[in-house]
Amino acid sequence: MRTAHGDLPLPVFLPDATRAVVRAVDAADLEGAGIRGLMVNALHVAHRPGASVVEAAGGLHRFMGWRGPVFTDSGGYQAYSLTRENKALGSVSDEGFTYRFDRAEEKKLLTPEKSVERQLQLGTDVVITLAQCTHPGAPAAR
Numbered sequence: 001m002r003t004a005h006g007d008l009p010l011p012v013f014l015p016d017a018t019r020a021v022v023r024a025v026d027a028a029d030l031e032g033a034g035i036r037g038l039m040v041n042a043l044h045v046a047h048r049p050g051a052s053v054v055e056a057a058g059g060l061h062r063f064m065g066w067r068g069p070v071f072t073d074s075g076g077y078q079a080y081s082l083t084r085e086n087k088a089l090g091s092v093s094d095e096g097f098t099y100r101f102d103r104a105e106e107k108k109l110l111t112p113e114k115s116v117e118r119q120l121q122l123g124t125d126v127v128i129t130l131a132q133c134t135h136p137g138a139p140a141a142r
Contacts, residue, residue, distance in 0.1 A: 001069075001126075003069040004069075005067060005070070005125050006036065008036050009036075012037055013035075014071055015030065016039055017038040017040045017064065017066075018041045019044050019048070020040050020054065020060060027064060027066045031067070036069065037070065038064070038070050039071045040122070040124070041072070041075065042072040042075060042115065042122060042124070043078050045060075051121050051122055055121050055122065055123070058123075060124060061123060069126065070126075071125065071126040071128065072124040072127060074127075074128050074130040075110060075115060076097075076132060076133050078099075079092055080135075083099075084135070088103060089103070095109065095111060096110050096112065096130070097109070115130040116129065
């Protein structure tokens with residue numbers, strides 16, 4: 001797969017850099033270990049430190065000090081886990097995902113379009129669309 005920040009042989013393992021960092025490992029160590037790309041969660045990064053902060057820093061690559069490809073996850077799994085964990089934190093409708101990370105926050109609506117826009121604002125190489133995850137035990141119709 002060709003990206004603006006390098007080629008990736010497929011299939012590829014992408015370490016989890018949920019909040020724009022792989023815990024306890026810096027970018028140089030990741031490169032030294034042969035890691036070619038990272039997976040960042042756009043919903044978490046947009047929440048903290050904020051999409052505008054990352055954009056002002058020059059995008060995810062400069063913010064993280066990472067030269068390779070970056071994939072961003074839309075937040076679909078977080079929609080699933082938040083709504084399963086506590087119905088007061090979120091809900092899913094045909095419009096999108098209404099959520100807040102804690103009860104003190106104002107609810108926000110994440111639509112598929114907004115998810116893509118946010119990921120592009122972060123400067124990702126590969127955008128993953130917003131999907132609705134379901135429980136493995138959910139009926140097939142769900």
